[in-house]
Amino acid sequence: MTSAPSAPRKPLLPLDDALAQLLAAVVPLKATEQVSTFEADGRVLAADVVSSLQVPAFDNSSMDGYAVHAEDLLRGSHELRVTQRIAAGSVGEHLQAGTAARIFTGAPVPPGADAVVMQEDCTPIHDERHGQPETIRVNTTPLPGQYIRHAGEDVQRGDCVLPAGARLGPAELGLAASIGMAHLEVVRKPRVALFSTGDELVMPGTVAPQDMPPGAIYNSNRFFLLNLLRRMGCEVADLGIVPDNRAATVAALQGAAADNDVILTSGGVSVGEEDHIKPAVQSLGTLDLWQIAIKPGKPFAHGRIGAAHFIGLPGNPVSSYVTFLLLVRPFLLRLQGVRDLAMKSTAVRADFDWPQADKRREFLRVRRNANGGLDLFNNQSSGVLTSAVWGDGVVDVPPGQPILYGQTVQYIPFSELLR
Structure with a gap:
């Protein structure tokens, strides 16, 4: 007896197509x-x-100095009698021909003046402390409009x-x-429920490192996802760790969907026997499981439970971090009505070789060096979170493209993805 042929595997979904589908599902918040x-x-x-x-509401000085009528200094003496003093917040009088006004940064330029001369370009001749009118010598020829910030x-x-x-x-x-x-x-702030799945997860502070049971790991994803959501302007309901069983997963999803706009999970979006997210979401709503053609971060899920969006991220920390920045961040911004979601990259020199081109689009963790190029972190595994701390950005590598030392590559700083 011959077995039925297995269904052909779906091709991996390009990142740009995944993002377009994700954004198409967004209806911006109205409240x-x-x-x-x-x-x-x-x-x-x-x-x-x-x-x-x-x-500005009025013409004002951009320097400490003297307000003058420029034409006065094109003819005759460059010595001017100082007839008034104008500080920020006060108003001067009309400036008479052949005189100057002592003026300070931000103060209104008096009528009759059309230039300001820096105090460094003036020499005091007399001052009022010696019983004579204050007089200055202007040691430069000002241009009309010089050092004036014009109204409007x-x-x-x-x-x-x-x-x-x-x-x-x-x-x-x-x-x-x-x-x-x-x-x-x-x-209004999007309301997002966050939880992690996995019996192997332990919260820092509950078990000392030396007492960690075999197979256990600390839940790092919860910490960076919670704070990434807050940076995106979200109001976060932290639901902690949900154990690996169907009933607990269904209950967590059902409760989260009742009063949140988005449910974000980490882990459990594969198709193993202990991955309960897929059947749990499908029992309550709809789900698309996407295998995205990026590295790190291939498994990704999006669906709906009632009015709430569901987004499932992979469990490996770098995969979770990168897919949040590339997909969840623009999704949350569009949910809030942001229109410009373009991911801006810069052409920078690669000071490394990357000969092992992958079929998927890769995001390599790198950092700028003192010579203006990019250095590559030595371990690009999806479980090595130190690469995201050491690095200050990623190189966006097209599918199947190796990188040669000195080649120009597209660099995306984390500052662009975290703002």
Whole structure:
């Protein structure tokens, strides 16, 4: 009796196709909230921020020095009598021909003045302490507009300074404050339930290293995933470690789906007898198990349980870390309405050889060296988390492409993937 032929194995899914499918499943959150601009770092704008004023509001000095009328210094003496003193927060009077105003950084330029001369380019001749009007000699010929920040040169009234969908950082918050925004309308935080699966997992602090039972490992994934989620602006429900049995997995998923937007798990997305995620999710909702053509990080799962998205990451720590950065991060940003999700890379010289080209697209852990090139970590295994600590980024290697020493490669810094 002949056995039935096995079904042909599905080809590995390219990373770009996997990301496109993942993002296509996202409906951005609609709920918004008002937060203090002080507390808005990392949040995503729900509405355009439009300026109701111009910045700067008035012409002001960018230097400590003297406000002058430039034409006065093109004819006759370069000695000018100082008739007023203007500090930031005060207002000067009209500058008379042949005179100067002592002015400080940020102070309004008085009417009649069209240039500022740095104090280093002026020599005092007399001062008021000796009973004479203060007089200076200007040792340079200023150009009109010199050292003046003109009204509206940064922001014009009616400008959209920050668009909806922008992720806010320190510079964006400063810009919002510069036009008087004490509060901002942002998308509410995604609610994400996180748990790990595996009877082998032990939490640091519960068992001393010397007392670890055979086969046990500390749960490192829980720590970096929890903090990656927080960096993405998520409100995280940490559900800990779920044991390797079907009933416990179903119960954890069912509870998490009730009040979270996303369920994120680590481990258990393969098809072994102790991998209960697949049947548990399928019993409650829908699941796509993807074998993605990347290294590290081939196994990846996405599905739905009720209204909640389910995302399953591989258990190996570097695989879990890399697939989060490449797939989960853009998914969570799109969920919050971020529009620009492009992964930006830079052309950099490889100061290493990588002759063993893989069929999959590889992400090699590297770091910049003092000579402007990239060094390669000596162990690229998916279980070696030290590679992600030692490295400051990854090289994006196309499928089947070896790397020769001195070749230009595409480098993606972790700073680009963690912001």
